[in-house]
Amino acid sequence: MIQPLPRRFIKRLRLQDGLSLTRAAQSQVTGVSSGAVPVIDIPGEDAFSVIVQLQDFRHHKLWRGQQLVHAGGHRSGEMAITDLREQWRCQHLSDYDNLRLQLPRATIEQWSEEGGRRISGLQQRQAVRDPVIWHLVQAMLPMLGEAANDGDTVFMDSVTLALHTHLARHYGGQPLARNSGRLAGWQQVRVRDYMLAHLGQRLTLAELAAQCGLSRAHFSRAFKLSFGLPPHAWLQRQRIALACQLLREDGKSMSVIALECGFSDQSHFGRVFKQVMGVGPMGWVRGQG
Incomplete structure (x- = not known):
């Protein structure tokens, strides 16, 4: 709406x-x-x-x-x-x-x-x-x-x-480009490690594509074939996985966890967490017993 x-x-x-x-x-x-x-x-x-x-x-x-x-x-x-x-x-x-x-x-x-x-x-x-x-x-x-x-x-x-x-x-009269296949093994390792090492930072599609020496369009297609998700969705899930780990630990506020996991603020974190996990962060913590 x-x-x-x-x-x-x-x-x-x-x-x-x-x-x-x-x-x-x-x-x-x-x-x-x-x-x-x-x-x-x-x-x-x-x-x-x-x-x-x-x-x-x-x-x-x-x-x-x-x-x-x-x-x-x-x-x-x-x-x-x-x-x-x-x-x-x-x-x-x-x-x-x-x-x-x-x-x-x-x-x-x-x-x-x-x-x-x-x-x-x-x-x-x-x-x-x-x-x-x-x-x-x-x-x-x-x-x-x-x-x-x-x-x-x-x-x-x-x-x-x-x-x-x-x-x-x-x-514009452009046909869809022919599928060029998956990322090579070294490209998968490099971009995965890069994304995991920078979960708390703002990343761009051009930045990720550069890790593999590819154009953005080629990289996006090949990444989805290799990992089963588009780059933004895969990155989002890794950030939520890190957030779950931090939520199990004591001492950090929700706003600090949001920033450490690469979300712009607590509200953004809460929306994405609920989209991925089906429940908000506090509801998830209560469900962990």
């Missing part, structure tokens, strides 16, 4: 390779005359914007150059892709809540080349319903809520990579 936000809300995350992820919302706009609502010039960049509506956006206007290309609404779950090299202007005439991903063209070219075939950009689309994009967006939302923190970097890297792969395949 998408949580309601304050009247005005914006939270932006800066990701790797120049990507940015923003959740923006505004309420109590409906009923305001169009003459009182400013027309916004969207800054031009050599990048693509992907916007997914989190609630019905009843009315807005969009111009490309001097031409009005949209006057109306978007339903919750609909996506739009625009090329920011062009001149765009918009006017928000009703309440909105959306998630915006900005992908530099150079990043699209780099990641798609790593995935098997280089593409130069994405097709511009309006009002597209894509269940895969919608579910990936839902996975990102906990990192973009009102009380959210930086969270799990490897998880965000993995979801962003999955989002890009899907966009490139379906809106």
Whole structure:
């Protein structure tokens, strides 16, 4: 369920390779005359914007150059892709809540080349319903809520990579890369030992891939084939295993255990612990007798 936000809300995350992820919302706009609502010039960049509506956006206007290309609404779950090299202007005439991903063209070219075939950009689309994009967006939302923190970097890297792969395949004409197999034995040992030695630190997908001398896309596929889980999920389980060990010991507070196990705070730790173990940390301790 998408949580309601304050009247005005914006939270932006800066990701790797120049990507940015923003959740923006505004309420109590409906009923305001169009003459009182400013027309916004969207800054031009050599990048693509992907916007997914989190609630019905009843009315807005969009111009490309001097031409009005949209006057109306978007339903919750609909996506739009625009090329920011062009001149765009918009006017928000009703309440909105959306998630915006900005992908530099150079990043699209780099990641798609790593995935098997280089593409130069994405097709511009309006009002597209894509269940895969919608579910990936839902996975990102906990990192973009009102009380959210930086969270799990490897998880965000993995979801962003999955989002890009899907966009490139379906809106950039890129076929899925051929499966390249498991990690070699030495790669499995190296990356496993590295992750276990750094459970209390923030790790990135690029950092883990570098331990194996692979691209992020290749590493993610090979890691899952080798360990049975994506990197972020495997790392999460190891952190919870360490947390269980520390919870059995006396003397450490829940907040200290959370930080030692690589969680951003006690709340983040509690949520992940319950997802993995089916019960919160204190409930688990009581169950141990």
